[in-house]
Amino acid sequence: MTGLAEARAAIIAAGQRLDHLGWVPATAGNISVRLGDGSIAITRSGGHKGFLSDDGVIRVGLDGVPLREGDRPSAETGLHCGIYRRFAAAGAVLHGHSVPVTVLSRRLAGSIRLEGYELLKAFPGLATHQAAVALPVFENDQDIARLQDAVETRWAEEATIPPGYLLRGHGIYVWGADMPQALMRLEAVEFMLRCELEARRLS
Numbered sequence: 001m002t003g004l005a006e007a008r009a010a011i012i013a014a015g016q017r018l019d020h021l022g023w024v025p026a027t028a029g030n031i032s033v034r035l036g037d038g039s040i041a042i043t044r045s046g047g048h049k050g051f052l053s054d055d056g057v058i059r060v061g062l063d064g065v066p067l068r069e070g071d072r073p074s075a076e077t078g079l080h081c082g083i084y085r086r087f088a089a090a091g092a093v094l095h096g097h098s099v100p101v102t103v104l105s106r107r108l109a110g111s112i113r114l115e116g117y118e119l120l121k122a123f124p125g126l127a128t129h130q131a132a133v134a135l136p137v138f139e140n141d142q143d144i145a146r147l148q149d150a151v152e153t154r155w156a157e158e159a160t161i162p163p164g165y166l167l168r169g170h171g172i173y174v175w176g177a178d179m180p181q182a183l184m185r186l187e188a189v190e191f192m193l194r195c196e197l198e199a200r201r202l203s
């Protein structure tokens with residue numbers, strides 16, 4: 001059962017890793033972990049995710065409401081909570097703003113297809129490179145409740161939902177059972193998107 005201290009340590013370490021990789025420029029990105037009591041530990045809004053302290057991680061309910069009055073959680077808390085509500089197995093959620101995610105999502109509407117990559121095996125249920133995953137790309141929206149509605153509408157239409165999606169010109173969301181799995185999936189997706197970007201430069 002994940003407690004707040006453990007979640008804070010995992011979120012702080014993940015923030016440093018994402019910053020090191022250049023995926024959370026300025027104050028971009030947000031990170032969360034589901035706690036054993038069903039609440040969510042999530043980054044405060046507006047801080048640099050590479051320099052988080054314990055105080056930069058606060059608790060919200062599954063409805064996104066802070067458990068301590070006056071706390072201001074990530075502006076995108078509604079997207080994190082939407083993932084936790086929909087996927088009981090989700091234990092950690094990562095959001096970043098890398099260059100490949102931003103450039104490709106501005107070019108490609110609807111979805112980004114990843115096919116033939118060995119790293120596809122980072123996705124659940126895939127044991128071979130002879131596979132394809134279509135990552136949804138949603139139009140960016142500053143109205144997070146409306147954006148979450150669009151995400152849920154799309155999820156309702158899909159037979160298989162990959163553990164991630166992109167927001168057009170904005171960033172990426174990826175989740176996993178715990179922080180190591182969420183990081184592994186994000187790194188795999190980012191690698192494949194970097195390849196897609198390079199391939200487009202060559203062609």
Ligand SMILES: CSC[C@@H](O)[C@@H](O)C(=O)COP(=O)(O)O
Nearest residue numbers: 026027028029030045046074075
């Ligand atoms: C640096 S602006 C980025 C924000 O608008 C947002 O997209 C973001 O990722 C971080 O918001 P935050 O409220 O700190 O979680």
Ligand SMILES: [Zn+2]
Nearest residue numbers: 028029170171
């Ligand atoms: Zn963002």
